[in-house]
Each structure stands twice: as C-alpha cells, then as structure tokens.
Amino acid sequence: MRNYYFNFISCIILFICATTLTYAQNDAEDYYVKGEVFAETGKYDQAIMAYEVAIAKDSNNPKYLYKLGMVYLKSGKMNDAEQTFLKTIEVDENYIDAHLKLALLYKDKKDFDKCIKHLDQAYRVTTNEDKQLAYKTRIINILEMKNRFDEAGPHIEDAKKIAPNNNYILYMDAKYHNYITKNYELAKNSLQLAIAQMEEEKGKAHEHYYYELGVAHHSLEDYQNANIAFKEIRDDKLRNKLSAMTPEYLYQVASAYYQIYDLEEASTILHSIIKMNKSFEPAYDLLIELEENKLNRSEVIKLLEHKVSIQKDNTEKVKILADLIDFELKFGDFDNAFKHLEEFAQNGIPLPDVKFMEARAYHAVNNNEKAMALLEELINYNGPKVKYRSSFLLGTILIDEKKYKEAKLTFNQPFPAEFSIAAKEQLKLIKQKEKDVIVQNK
Structure with missing residues (x-):
C-alpha cells in the first residue's frame, strides 16, 4: 500500500x-x-x-x-x-545560419581566421552540395585575397570532391599548383579540362585561364604550347605580366647577375633563354663569355701578374691590377684576388670598381659583414654604375642573411636598365621566402 x-x-x-x-x-x-x-x-x-x-x-x-x-x-x-x-x-553547434552570420561579422572585423573557421563549420554541417561548394569557394577567395593562398590546398581539394568539373575550382587548383606546389603538370591538366569545357559551352575560355595554362607550359619548358596559350590573351594587364617570361626580360636579369659576378646564376638563366628561343643571339654572346671564364686561365693570370711587376707608372699599374682582379673574380680564384687586392691598396689610388670587387670577394668567402660594410660606402658614391651594382649585391646578401625587411627597402629603390628588372625578380623572391617562413612557423 x-x-x-x-x-x-x-x-x-x-x-x-x-x-x-x-x-x-x-x-x-x-x-x-x-x-x-x-x-x-x-x-x-x-x-x-x-x-x-x-x-x-x-x-x-x-x-x-x-x-x-x-x-x-x-x-x-x-x-x-x-x-x-x-x-x-x-x-x-550545427546551427548553420549562426555560423554564416559569425563569418560575415568576422570578415568585417578582418578576423579572417575566425571567418574561415565558421565558413568551414557551415560546410561540414550542411548536406547541400551547392552550399558546400559556395562556402569552400568563399574560403579559397579569402585566402587568395589575403595572400595566404598557400593555405588553400585542403579547401580546393574539398571543393574538387564536391564538383570535380567546376571550371572555377579547376582554375584555382591550377593557380595553387602553378605558384604553391610548383606541380605544373597538375596545373596544366586542370586548365586543359576547364578550357575544353568552356570552349565547348561558350566557344572560348576566359583569358586568365589561357594565361595560367601558358604559365604551366612555360614552367614545363614547353615553350611552343606556352606561346599558343599566350596568343589568346588580349588583356593589357595580363600581357604586361607576359613580359617576365620573354627572352629579352630574362636576359636583363642574367646581365645583372653577371655584373655582380654571380656567374652561376647568370649561366642558368642564359641556358633557359636559349631553350626558350634558340635564335636569341645576345644570350649566346654572354654565355660564351661566361664559359670562357671557366677555362684554365692560369697562364693569362701569370702574364698579367708579370705585366704588373714591370710597370713603373703607378697609374698604369693600378689599371692592370684592376683588370687582373676582375679576371680572377670571374675565374673564381678568390685567394689570388685577395692577394692582388692587398697589392692594389698599397698603391694608394682608390677606385670604386675595385672596392666593389673586394666586397664581392668577401661575399664569395662568406664574410658578409665586411662585404656589406664596403657596399654601404659605395651606395653613396656618385658614379651610377658602381652605385647600382653595389645596391643590387647588397640586397642579395641581405636575402642570404634572411634580413628580408632591409632587402625589400634596398630593392624598392629606383634602379636603371637591367637592374630594375632584376630588382623586381628579387622582390618576388623575398615575398616567397617570407611566406615560407610563415608556413614553417605554423
């Protein structure tokens, strides 16, 4: 009870x-x-x-x-x-609309990490493939816009699983491989598929698709097909970007390296130019000069040394010594170069060109501290050739020292002729190295 x-x-x-x-x-x-x-x-x-x-x-x-x-x-x-x-x-936690509103709020606040986080949560919650694709596309676009495209790979792969034949995703996949992974074959395959689909639907693809296809072919040293793709481009901005892939442009870069005695880098670029255009004569001329410097020139050095020893006129002796040191730097004989630099200093006639050679010699033996001290003096010299050679070499040393901020300031200065083009390439290199540092620190 x-x-x-x-x-x-x-x-x-x-x-x-x-x-x-x-x-x-x-x-x-x-x-x-x-x-x-x-x-x-x-x-x-x-x-x-x-x-x-x-x-x-x-x-x-x-x-x-x-x-x-x-x-x-x-x-x-x-x-x-x-x-x-x-x-x-x-x-x-699966309330999609709240995640989307938070993504918008954080985008307005420029807190892109949180914005991406909530877009990704919305992607994981919804079962609607169109919405999933839209959320991933927004993430990819944000990463590209904020120069964080190196983080886009997993999101591009997610998007490809949803829509493997989506033209825009194929395009972004190609850009990712062209500039991040350097897997140009994958970039080429994605673009060929996208362009074929667009040409079938509309008769022609967008010009930037042809541009990226040309970049992939060019990077694979398939210059014939690269030129076929580039011929489809009419947009002025894209055509300006093409100049960086021409023999004329690359020759200027090679010439700048030659002038700072980085003969190995100059040679690599010149060989690329010849692969690109076998009839580009200036590349052959400079390459012949570079290859001559690799020959055993010890007898020539001995003759120049003897000529120095018999000179009674100090001015003439200094000129021959300068030629000798220049020859030794190109030959890679840094021990003798230092010996003759010391002999040159004893004559008491300073020459900026020789001081530049001394800086290059110190850099060659990894004494960057002395090299930079000499170059900083030369940058204030009135002679334009020495000044710009010195600035360019100083910038390359700063990159080696991982002083990217100082290197950017150096290369952002106005340079003439071939140094201007080579400086642009160095700025691109710095940008890539800074990105690599960010990725390594994550």
Whole structure:
C-alpha cells in the first residue's frame, strides 16, 4: 500500500513538471512570436525584450538566440550580435545560419581566421552540395585575397570532391599548383579540362585561364604550347605580366647577375633563354663569355701578374691590377684576388670598381659583414654604375642573411636598365621566402 501511494505521488509530480515545462515552452513561444512582430515592424528595442523573455523561459532553443542576434545585427549592435550568435552555436553547434552570420561579422572585423573557421563549420554541417561548394569557394577567395593562398590546398581539394568539373575550382587548383606546389603538370591538366569545357559551352575560355595554362607550359619548358596559350590573351594587364617570361626580360636579369659576378646564376638563366628561343643571339654572346671564364686561365693570370711587376707608372699599374682582379673574380680564384687586392691598396689610388670587387670577394668567402660594410660606402658614391651594382649585391646578401625587411627597402629603390628588372625578380623572391617562413612557423 505504501509503495502504491509513493508511485502515485511520483506520477503526479512528474505530470506537474511536464505540464509546467509545456506551459513555459508555450509561453516562451508566445514571447518569440511577439519578438517577430516587433522585429518586422522595426521596433527593435521591444523585439529584444520579447526575445530575451522567450530565452529566459526556454534557454535551450537556438532559434530564439539566433533571432535575438539578428535584431542586434539590424540595430547596429555588432558586439552583442556576435556574442548572441556564439551562444546560439553553444546550444546547437550545427546551427548553420549562426555560423554564416559569425563569418560575415568576422570578415568585417578582418578576423579572417575566425571567418574561415565558421565558413568551414557551415560546410561540414550542411548536406547541400551547392552550399558546400559556395562556402569552400568563399574560403579559397579569402585566402587568395589575403595572400595566404598557400593555405588553400585542403579547401580546393574539398571543393574538387564536391564538383570535380567546376571550371572555377579547376582554375584555382591550377593557380595553387602553378605558384604553391610548383606541380605544373597538375596545373596544366586542370586548365586543359576547364578550357575544353568552356570552349565547348561558350566557344572560348576566359583569358586568365589561357594565361595560367601558358604559365604551366612555360614552367614545363614547353615553350611552343606556352606561346599558343599566350596568343589568346588580349588583356593589357595580363600581357604586361607576359613580359617576365620573354627572352629579352630574362636576359636583363642574367646581365645583372653577371655584373655582380654571380656567374652561376647568370649561366642558368642564359641556358633557359636559349631553350626558350634558340635564335636569341645576345644570350649566346654572354654565355660564351661566361664559359670562357671557366677555362684554365692560369697562364693569362701569370702574364698579367708579370705585366704588373714591370710597370713603373703607378697609374698604369693600378689599371692592370684592376683588370687582373676582375679576371680572377670571374675565374673564381678568390685567394689570388685577395692577394692582388692587398697589392692594389698599397698603391694608394682608390677606385670604386675595385672596392666593389673586394666586397664581392668577401661575399664569395662568406664574410658578409665586411662585404656589406664596403657596399654601404659605395651606395653613396656618385658614379651610377658602381652605385647600382653595389645596391643590387647588397640586397642579395641581405636575402642570404634572411634580413628580408632591409632587402625589400634596398630593392624598392629606383634602379636603371637591367637592374630594375632584376630588382623586381628579387622582390618576388623575398615575398616567397617570407611566406615560407610563415608556413614553417605554423
């Protein structure tokens, strides 16, 4: 009898609790409806009060929190909106609309890490493939816009799984491989598929698709097909970018390296030019000169040394010594170069060109501290040739020393002729190295 009585009382208590909860939820829904009416008529303060009562009566309903966040958003209370949307996903981590609103808020605040995080959460929650693709595309575009394209790879792969033949995703995949992974074969394959689809649908692809295809072919040293792709380009901005892949442009870069005695780099570029255009005569001329310097020229050095020893006129002796040191640097004989630099200094006739040679010699033996000290003196010299050679060499040493900020300042100075083009290439190199540092530190 006692057990029967106890069970009866328990049932009554449970019934009362359930009824109370139902009434509370119904009451909460009434306030939610009032909030909706106030919000639709622009009475945001009243809407906020109504939603807050609804939440107080049913705090586990994410819809109430989300709607409150929307009213805060419409009334310009961005911080309150942010906190309310965060509470919404605390109650329901799969509430897509709250993630999307947070993504927009963080994008406006330029907090792109959080923006990407919530877009990615929205992607993971939804089962709608069109929406999934849209969210991934937004992430990829943000990463490209903020110069963080090296982080786009996993998102591009996710997008390809959803829509493997989407032209825009194929294009972004190609750019990723052209500039990040350097897998030009994959870049070429993606672009060929995208262009074939676009040509079938519209008769022609967008010009930047042909540009990236040309870049992939060019990087694979398939210059014939690169030129075929580049011929489809009419846009002035894209055509200006093509200049960096011409023999004339690269020859200027090789010439700059030659003038700072970096003969190995100059030779590499010249061989690339000849592969690109076998009839580009200036490349052959400079390459012949470079190859001559690799021959055993010890007898020539001995003759020049003898000529120095018999000179009675100090001025003439200094000129021959300068030629000798220049010859030794090109030959890579740095030990003798230092010996003759010391002999040159004893004659008491300073020549900026020889001081530059001394700096280059110190750099060659990894004594960058002395090299930079000499170059910093020469940068203030009035003679333009020595000044710009010195600035360019100093910039390359700063890159070697990983002093990228100082190197950028050096290469951003106005340079003439071939040094101007080579400086642009160095700035591109610095940018890539800075990105590599960021990736390594993550």
